Amino acid sequence: MRPLMTITLLALLVFTSSAALAGIAVVVNKANPIHQLSDDEVKNIFLGKKTTWPDGKTIVPVTQEGTARHEQFTDSVLDKTVRQFTIYWKKALFTGTGxxxxxxxxxxxxxxxxxxxxxxxxxxxxxxxxGSVSKVTLNK
Structure with a gap:
């Protein structure tokens, strides 16, 4: 019984991120050579911790505040509530860090x-x- 529970929990952990993002596509410009990113890279981009692409160009993240998609994205990818995300960025703006x-x-x-x-x-x-933008594959 115990091994079955362990396997079930491990399976849930492995599939949580992709299942949580079901229906949402992370997208970039078609000319962007990036086709895959890790979950952590996406998180760091939207939290302003990763600010440049591998070629040194500045990353320009955009969100959809006020939508159910934004709530799902902040919760499943950023591990924050919408309120925490908003406060995070207000603090960064106030302190001049982002x-x-x-x-x-x-x-x-x-x-x-x-x-x-x-x-x-x-x-x-x-x-x-x-077809106007490219979907990015998310990896663990």
Missing amino acids: IAPKSFKSDAEVSQFINANQFAIGYIDENSLD
Whole structure:
């Protein structure tokens, strides 16, 4: 009985991140050579801890504040509530250590911005993928 429980718990841990993001696609500009990122890299990008792509260009993260997608993303990827995320960035702005990501209200606005900015990264509903941006594969 005990080994079965251990295996079940391990399986849950392995699949938690991808299952939690079910329906959400992390996306970049089609010209961006990045096709995969680790969960930690995505977290560090949206928390302002990773600020440049491997080629040295500045990463431009964008969010969708005020949407269910934003709540799901902050919870499952950033391990924060929306409130904690907002406070995190207000503190960074106040102390001069960072500027919060630009925020949009819809998948279309996020896709449009990323399509126009080679160094941007954001997230949209997988059903909104229309070929104007590239989906990033997330790895553990």
